[in-house]
Amino acid sequence: MNYQADVCIVGAGPAGALLSYLLAKKGLSVILLEQNAVLGQAFRGEHLNEEGEAVLKSHHLFEAVESFGLLRMEKLEYYADGKVFKTILPEEAVGHLGIHVPQAHLLKGILKKTQRFPNFICLLHTKVTQLIVDASGRYSGVIAIKNGETITIDSQLIIGADGRYSTIRKEAHIDVQKHKHGFDLLWAKIPAPPGWEPSIKMALIGDKQLSLFTQVAGFVQIGWNIEQGSFPQLRKQAFTPFIHQLTTQFPALTDIVKEHIQTWKDFVLLDVFSSHCDCWGTKGLVLLGDAVHTMTPTGAFGLNSALKDADCLASLLDKDSLAYFDVQEFQHMRKQAIEYVLAVQIEREQTFASHFVNRAS
Numbered sequence: 001m002n003y004q005a006d007v008c009i010v011g012a013g014p015a016g017a018l019l020s021y022l023l024a025k026k027g028l029s030v031i032l033l034e035q036n037a038v039l040g041q042a043f044r045g046e047h048l049n050e051e052g053e054a055v056l057k058s059h060h061l062f063e064a065v066e067s068f069g070l071l072r073m074e075k076l077e078y079y080a081d082g083k084v085f086k087t088i089l090p091e092e093a094v095g096h097l098g099i100h101v102p103q104a105h106l107l108k109g110i111l112k113k114t115q116r117f118p119n120f121i122c123l124l125h126t127k128v129t130q131l132i133v134d135a136s137g138r139y140s141g142v143i144a145i146k147n148g149e150t151i152t153i154d155s156q157l158i159i160g161a162d163g164r165y166s167t168i169r170k171e172a173h174i175d176v177q178k179h180k181h182g183f184d185l186l187w188a189k190i191p192a193p194p195g196w197e198p199s200i201k202m203a204l205i206g207d208k209q210l211s212l213f214t215q216v217a218g219f220v221q222i223g224w225n226i227e228q229g230s231f232p233q234l235r236k237q238a239f240t241p242f243i244h245q246l247t248t249q250f251p252a253l254t255d256i257v258k259e260h261i262q263t264w265k266d267f268v269l270l271d272v273f274s275s276h277c278d279c280w281g282t283k284g285l286v287l288l289g290d291a292v293h294t295m296t297p298t299g300a301f302g303l304n305s306a307l308k309d310a311d312c313l314a315s316l317l318d319k320d321s322l323a324y325f326d327v328q329e330f331q332h333m334r335k336q337a338i339e340y341v342l343a344v345q346i347e348r349e350q351t352f353a354s355h356f357v358n359r360a361s
Ligand SMILES: Cc1cc2nc3c(=O)[nH]c(=O)nc-3n(C[C@H](O)[C@H](O)[C@H](O)COP(=O)(O)OP(=O)(O)OC[C@H]3O[C@@H](n4cnc5c(N)ncnc54)[C@H](O)[C@@H]3O)c2cc1C
Pocket: 010, 011, 012, 013, 014, 015, 016, 033, 034, 035, 036, 042, 043, 044, 045, 046, 047, 048, 126, 127, 128, 129, 161, 162, 163, 164, 166, 167, 187, 270, 288, 289, 290, 291, 295, 296, 297, 299, 300, 301, 302, 303, 304, 305, 306
């Protein structure tokens, strides 16, 4: 089967979904391809900051996302020895310290509005495997597998919004520089105890960060930084003393943790790295979001940067100028901001422990 579209967007994460909406709204024909059969199933952190919120609001998408459910964080608390010693409240003008938005809610909210455009097609369960190059050397389409069948999509512009392990980046031979940050991350999700307020709570275990994020529908997400590459060794050790460190810092979770986190298998391991590309695209092809700059989970910037990329890229594309699109302009507009965010992440990772110094004062 063969499809044609002005733009072919690979990956229905936050970047691909928002870009689809913005371009379809401008009248371009858009085909969005997603390898998963269901949207937003990947295990992700899901905190929207005020910048991501502003992007959604500026395009009147926030209400659609909110209709599926979200939760505003009301405070950030630092804990030691089971007690709060520092509380940060939101700036009045912002009104929260981040918003928990389940990825499925974000994507469904955006794509529900996008489906209304007759010039938009979304193919789920469709994995892109190859790029097509025309006689002039310009990328002109993709080959994908849908339900075991090979399909082709011809397009003026291929957009790689396919995340940290981007197939489009690999197939276009775009180099990526990967950086480790000295830690990996264990994730777990547990029910919130009764009366648990929408908050972010932080503690220090050794010299590593332990964070709790209240989630929509009565859950708490646990993010526990551990020494980079240490998990294989760690999981050979006794589990009880390890998990005891968490309940010592957060005694209110003792019973729930006992019930829901009983073995190492109740944690999911995230290999933490950041990455960046010096080249954001080439003739007929552009990358955005995690495909061109993966961030660590620190400070919850990845999703928000992906939304900002999509907003910026959409502002540069329209039907008439599509054939002349200059990827350099997009790269120039976004690269500096991305480099700044990556630097902020490193600084926050290196100085996290300083929040716990002189805490009695
Ligand atoms: C554990 C974890 C916690 C995080 N916490 C936060 C947070 O709290 N706040 C925050 O702002 N950011 C956070 N991030 C980062 C954030 O999730 C990403 O930066 C953001 O999702 C990037 O969006 P994206 O659209 O570029 O890529 P992705 O969200 O990765 O989406 C890419 C999409 O492409 C699809 N795809 C991949 N390959 C193909 C293919 N060959 N064919 C078709 N489809 C394909 C994937 O299935 C996926 O749906 C976290 C990331 C992780 C892993």
